[in-house]
Amino acid sequence: MLENSPTVFDPSWDPFAPDAIHRLAQLYGSPLLIVDAERLRERYRRLADALPGVQLHFALKPLPHRAVVEVLRDEGASFDLATNGEVDLVRRAKVAPERCIHTHPIKRDGDIRTALAAGVDTFVVDNPDEVRKFAKYRGQAGLLIRVAFRNPGAVCDLSRKFGCDPGEVEDLIGLAASLDVRVRGLSFHVGSQAPDPAMHVEAIEACAGLIARSAANDLALEILDIGGGFPADYREPMMPIERFCAPIRAALAALPYGVRAIAEPGRTIVAPSAIGVSTVMGRAKRGDRWWYYLDDGLYGSYSGRLYDHANYPIEALNGGTQRVPSVLAGPTCDSIDVIEEDIALPLLAIGDRVVGRSMGAYTWASASDFNFFPKATVLVVDRGRLLDGSDEA
Numbered sequence: 001m002l003e004n005s006p007t008v009f010d011p012s013w014d015p016f017a018p019d020a021i022h023r024l025a026q027l028y029g030s031p032l033l034i035v036d037a038e039r040l041r042e043r044y045r046r047l048a049d050a051l052p053g054v055q056l057h058f059a060l061k062p063l064p065h066r067a068v069v070e071v072l073r074d075e076g077a078s079f080d081l082a083t084n085g086e087v088d089l090v091r092r093a094k095v096a097p098e099r100c101i102h103t104h105p106i107k108r109d110g111d112i113r114t115a116l117a118a119g120v121d122t123f124v125v126d127n128p129d130e131v132r133k134f135a136k137y138r139g140q141a142g143l144l145i146r147v148a149f150r151n152p153g154a155v156c157d158l159s160r161k162f163g164c165d166p167g168e169v170e171d172l173i174g175l176a177a178s179l180d181v182r183v184r185g186l187s188f189h190v191g192s193q194a195p196d197p198a199m200h201v202e203a204i205e206a207c208a209g210l211i212a213r214s215a216a217n218d219l220a221l222e223i224l225d226i227g228g229g230f231p232a233d234y235r236e237p238m239m240p241i242e243r244f245c246a247p248i249r250a251a252l253a254a255l256p257y258g259v260r261a262i263a264e265p266g267r268t269i270v271a272p273s274a275i276g277v278s279t280v281m282g283r284a285k286r287g288d289r290w291w292y293y294l295d296d297g298l299y300g301s302y303s304g305r306l307y308d309h310a311n312y313p314i315e316a317l318n319g320g321t322q323r324v325p326s327v328l329a330g331p332t333c334d335s336i337d338v339i340e341e342d343i344a345l346p347l348l349a350i351g352d353r354v355v356g357r358s359m360g361a362y363t364w365a366s367a368s369d370f371n372f373f374p375k376a377t378v379l380v381v382d383r384g385r386l387l388d389g390s391d392e393a
Contacts, residue, residue, distance in 0.1 A: 011384035016275050016357075018317050020381075025353060028377050030279040031296035033364045035063070037071045037382035039273035044075050047230065047265055050245035054252070057101055059228055059266035060086045062361035067380035067387040068270065069093040080228075080264040084114045091118055101225070103187070103264065105130060105146050105162045116140055124187050124225075126164045128175055135179040142184040144225055145172050147210070149188055149203040163188065169210050173219060185223030185259070186210060192308075193267065194229040196239060197247050204251040211256050224255060228264040232271035234358050235311045241268060267361040274360030276301040276312070276376065280352045281331060289325045292348055297330010297337045299370040301356070301363040305339060308362040314339070317353040320346030328354065332371040 008027060013020045015036045024034060048056055057080040058072050064086060069079070070093050079090050082104040090100055097119025104111070105126040112123065112133065125131050126146040134141050148163025164172060169186065176183045186207045190199040204226060211221045226248070231238035238244075252261050278296035285291075296302060304310040314328065323344035330337035348354075356363075367375045380387040 005382070005385040005387055007385050008381065009384050013384060015381040015384075016355075021275075021277055021317065021353065021355065024379055024381075025277055025279070028379060030277055030353070031294075031301060031376040032277040033274055033301055033359065033376045033378045034277060035065070035068060035270075035274040035360060035378065035380040037067075037380055037387065040068065040071050040269060041075055043269045043273055044072055044077060046241055047245070047268060048076075050242045051249060051252075051261075051263065053261065054226070055260070055262040057099075057225075057262055057264050058269060059103075059264045060089065061365065062266040063270040063274070063365055064089055065364075065378055065380065066093050067378075069095065071380070071382070071387070072269070073099075078262070080266075081115070081120065084111060087115055087118050087120060097121075101144075101262070103144075103225075107133065109133065112137060112141070122184060122223075125172070126162055128172065131172055131175050131181065132179065134176075134181045138180045138182075142182045143176060144185050144187040144223060145169055145183060146187045146189070147203070147207060149190055149199060149206070166206055166210060170213070170217075173214060177219070183219070183221065185221045185225065187223075187225030187227065189227030189264070190229045192229055193231050193238075195231070197244050200226060200229070200248045201251045204248065204255070208251075208255050208259075211259060215256060220258065222258060223260055223262060224252075225262050225264065226252075228266050228268075230263075230265050230268035232268050232358060232361065234271075235313050270360035271358050272360065274358075274363075276356035276359040276363060278354050278356075278376075280348050280350050280354065282350060283348065286327075289327050289342075290345075290347065291327045291329055292345070292354070293329050293331060294339070294354055295331050295373070296376055297332060297339055297373075299330060299332050299334070299337060300367045300373065301359060301376045302330065302339045303366040303368070304359075304362040307366050310358075310362065312359055313357040314343065315355055315357070316345050316348055317355060318346045318348055322346060331373045334371070 057078040059080040078099040100120045101122040102115045103124045188203045278294040282293040326345040328339040
């Protein structure tokens with residue numbers, strides 16, 4: 001991946017430092033999403049060390065970019081896919097299909113066929129209709145039954161939309177058996193940006209009981225997918241990943257013999273590994289505040305302010321010490337396109353840069369080109385070099 005990558009700045013530079021940001025903006029314009037490959041590796045390794053023996057399937061959804069996939073592929077990551085586009089992305093990144101699972105609980109027949117054709121053969125289901133869809137693929141596919149564990153403490157409670165009640169698991173396993181469809185294990189997702197590991201532990205313990213009961217009925221389940229939800233820091237620091245995972249590790253140690261644990265991390269790896277860079281394209285003094293209009297906004301990389309409820313640390317590269325009450329607005333003609341209503345910033349000029357930190361997850365991925373303002377250009381940088389594939393999804 002690196003052989004033909006251009007060198008864009010000194011390899012000793014931190015790609016998130018002002019000199020590197022200015023250099024990349026000069027070369028590639030604005031807005032940008034700058035991803036640091038070394039930070040990706042470091043975040044992946046920290047989580048892997050915190051959950052030894054757990055196979056980490058990076059969830060593409062937060063940052064579905066080929067160069068990101070390739071960096072994590074080379075670190076040994078497996079991958080969590082949910083759509084035909086994600087199946088195609090890992091194929092183009094030359095990821096072995098046995099390193100992938102398909103976790104969308106609701107699928108069209110064409111989605112199943114596309115994944116199977118690519119060699120992906122493990123799927124998630126959570127209701128009888130989904131189990132029945134696999135009757136004609138018996139012998140080709142194995143299932144994980146997704147169990148719901150509501151978590152109002154998570155930023156996004158993903159068990160509201162998906163997952164069966166724990167009391168329904170036995171019936172779903174029985175239905176699959178009657179159709180001669182193989183159930184390989186269970187899965188759950190306690191929600192995005194979980195504040196603490198308590199719900200992970202509760203879900204693991206509940207699933208351990210379900211797996212034990214299944215074994216007593218002569219069906220050995222071999223996989224427990226503990227989902228994602230591992231936190232990342234935004235404006236408020238979260239629990240360090242090592243501390244977060246310690247009780248999870250202890251709970252996994254009590255799983256029945258022969259059960260293998262996997263996980264679906266996304267945000268915790270990519271959120272701190274990228275920054276958003278935008279440029280002031282206009283300004284106006286309105287009342288006692290300066291309004292700064294950026295070339296990126298809520299319809300672009302800051303989409304996560306709405307969809308993901310994320311509060312990104314934002315700063316100006318202009319190093320002035322005096323701060324004035326300011327408003328940061330996006331470029332579109334829509335009045336909802338306001339990033340920050342009240343932020344203290346130096347007095348900025350047209351052309352100055354504004355940087356959002358911890359912007360790797362659910363930003364560019366959920367951005368649009370509304371009003372024909374283009375999405376940010378993604379640059380994945382590795383020790384001063386731009387990785388091949390950084391300019392495409």
